[in-house]
Amino acid sequence: MTLIKFAYLCIVEKQSKLIDIRSLSLSELKDKLTAMGEQGFRAKQVFEWLWVKSCTDFDQMSNLSKSLRETLKQHFVIRAVQVKQSQISSDRTIKSSFTLYDGNIIEGVLIPTPDRMTACVSSQVGCSLTCKFCATGYMDRKRNLQPDEIYDQVVLIAKQAEEKYQQPLTNIVYMGMGEPLLNYSGMMKSVERITAPDGLNMAAKRITVSTAGIAKMIKKLGDDEVRFNLALSLHAANDKKRNEIMPINEQNSLQALAEALKYYYAKTKNAVTFEYIVFHNFNDEIQDAKELAKFCKHVPCKVNIIEYNPIALADFVNAEADKIDQFAEYLRGQGVITNVRRSRGKDIDAACGQLAIKEEDANLVAD
Missing domain, CATH: 3.20.20.70 (Aldolase class I)
Incomplete structure (x- = not known):
C-alpha cells in the first residue's frame, strides 16, 4: 500500500464518522442544528454558504460565530472535490x-x-x-x-x-x-x-x-x-x-x-x-x-x-x-x-x- 493511498484511507475513515452536510436538505439541516441547541435560522445561513457561495471550509463562514463553526466541524464534513x-x-x-x-x-x-x-x-x-x-x-x-x-x-x-x-x-x-x-x-x-x-x-x-x-x-x-x-x-x-x-x-x-x-x-x-x-x-x-x-x-x-x-x-x-x-x-x-x-x-x-x-x-x- 502506498503512502498516498494510506493517507486517503485515513481521511475516508475519519470522514465516515461525520455527517456529509451537503447530503442534507435545508429542513434536515435545520433539524440537526436545533437538536444541537442552535437557532433554526442558522440553517439557512449555512445552506447559503454551501450552495450559493459554494463554500467548502466551515472556517470561512464569516457570519457564523466561532463556537458554531467549531460545532459544525465536530459533527459535519464537506467532501469537497x-x-x-x-x-x-x-x-x-x-x-x-x-x-x-x-x-x-x-x-x-x-x-x-x-x-x-x-x-x-x-x-x-x-x-x-x-x-x-x-x-x-x-x-x-x-x-x-x-x-x-x-x-x-x-x-x-x-x-x-x-x-x-x-x-x-x-x-x-x-x-x-x-x-x-x-x-x-x-x-x-x-x-x-x-x-x-x-x-x-x-x-x-x-x-x-x-x-x-x-x-x-x-x-x-x-x-x-x-x-x-x-x-x-x-x-x-x-x-x-x-x-x-x-x-x-x-x-x-x-x-x-x-x-x-x-x-x-x-x-x-x-x-x-x-x-x-x-x-x-x-x-x-x-x-x-x-x-x-x-x-x-x-x-x-x-x-x-x-x-x-x-x-x-x-x-x-x-x-x-x-x-x-x-x-x-x-x-x-x-x-x-x-x-x-x-x-x-x-x-x-x-x-x-x-x-x-x-x-x-x-x-x-x-x-
Missing part, C-alpha cells in the same frame, strides 16, 4: 482531473467558444456501458457521483472560465464520464442545486443531459417533467449497427427508444438532440442518413454530427470530410435541423469520447 491537474489545449479547451474525497479521480472539461463557455461534467467514476468507441467505456464503473460532486465540478470549471478567460459559465453538459441516467437520483439532485434560487440559480435551458439510451429512464424524465435539454447518443439508426458499437442497444432497441422519446416529448414538449458520430466505412453512407432521417420523424429534434476522436483502444476512424458534408446535406434536405460539430481539445484528450483516467492515476486507489 479538488482539482488534481489541468491541461490547456491549443484551442483554449481546459481538461481537468478532479480528486474525490475517497481518492477516486474523474475528469471534466471547459469548452470555450466565441459565444459560450460550457462545462462538460462527469456523473460516474468510470462507466458500465462499454461503448466501443469511447475511452471511458473501457474503464470499470466504480461508483456513482454524489450530487455535490457534480455541483463541485461546475463550480471549479466556472472558476476556470472566470480566471482564464474573464467570462462566466453559460452552459453545462452532462457528457463526461459515466451514464447520467444510471445515476438518476444524483444527476437530478445536482441539477436541482445548480438551478435553484438558493443554489447557483442557473437556467435549466442552459443544461443538457446526454444519454446512451436507457428507455425506462427517458420515460422517467418525462414523468418528472424536466426542464433541461435531453441529448441521445445515437450513432446508428438501425439495430444491427448500433448493437455492434453500443451494447446497451440490445436491451434498449431503437423501437423502445422511439417510444420512450415520444412519451418524453408528450410530457415535456422539449425537442431532443440526436448525437451522431460518422465513422469511416461504418455509418457514413446515404443509406445511413436515410435511416437517421426516418428515426428523426418520431419527435421534434435536431442532429449534431460529431467528429470522431480516435482512442488507442479502438480502431474506428473519422469519416472523410466530403462524406460528412454529404451526410449533413441529405439530412437538411429532409427537413432535419443539422449541425456539424468540430471537436475541441483533441490534443489533450479532452474531446468527446476521450475522457479516461490514465493507469498511473487509477493505481492511486487500486486495491
Whole structure:
C-alpha cells in the first residue's frame, strides 16, 4: 500500500464518522442544528454558504460565530472535490482531473467558444456501458457521483472560465464520464442545486443531459417533467449497427427508444438532440442518413454530427470530410435541423469520447 493511498484511507475513515452536510436538505439541516441547541435560522445561513457561495471550509463562514463553526466541524464534513491537474489545449479547451474525497479521480472539461463557455461534467467514476468507441467505456464503473460532486465540478470549471478567460459559465453538459441516467437520483439532485434560487440559480435551458439510451429512464424524465435539454447518443439508426458499437442497444432497441422519446416529448414538449458520430466505412453512407432521417420523424429534434476522436483502444476512424458534408446535406434536405460539430481539445484528450483516467492515476486507489 502506498503512502498516498494510506493517507486517503485515513481521511475516508475519519470522514465516515461525520455527517456529509451537503447530503442534507435545508429542513434536515435545520433539524440537526436545533437538536444541537442552535437557532433554526442558522440553517439557512449555512445552506447559503454551501450552495450559493459554494463554500467548502466551515472556517470561512464569516457570519457564523466561532463556537458554531467549531460545532459544525465536530459533527459535519464537506467532501469537497479538488482539482488534481489541468491541461490547456491549443484551442483554449481546459481538461481537468478532479480528486474525490475517497481518492477516486474523474475528469471534466471547459469548452470555450466565441459565444459560450460550457462545462462538460462527469456523473460516474468510470462507466458500465462499454461503448466501443469511447475511452471511458473501457474503464470499470466504480461508483456513482454524489450530487455535490457534480455541483463541485461546475463550480471549479466556472472558476476556470472566470480566471482564464474573464467570462462566466453559460452552459453545462452532462457528457463526461459515466451514464447520467444510471445515476438518476444524483444527476437530478445536482441539477436541482445548480438551478435553484438558493443554489447557483442557473437556467435549466442552459443544461443538457446526454444519454446512451436507457428507455425506462427517458420515460422517467418525462414523468418528472424536466426542464433541461435531453441529448441521445445515437450513432446508428438501425439495430444491427448500433448493437455492434453500443451494447446497451440490445436491451434498449431503437423501437423502445422511439417510444420512450415520444412519451418524453408528450410530457415535456422539449425537442431532443440526436448525437451522431460518422465513422469511416461504418455509418457514413446515404443509406445511413436515410435511416437517421426516418428515426428523426418520431419527435421534434435536431442532429449534431460529431467528429470522431480516435482512442488507442479502438480502431474506428473519422469519416472523410466530403462524406460528412454529404451526410449533413441529405439530412437538411429532409427537413432535419443539422449541425456539424468540430471537436475541441483533441490534443489533450479532452474531446468527446476521450475522457479516461490514465493507469498511473487509477493505481492511486487500486486495491
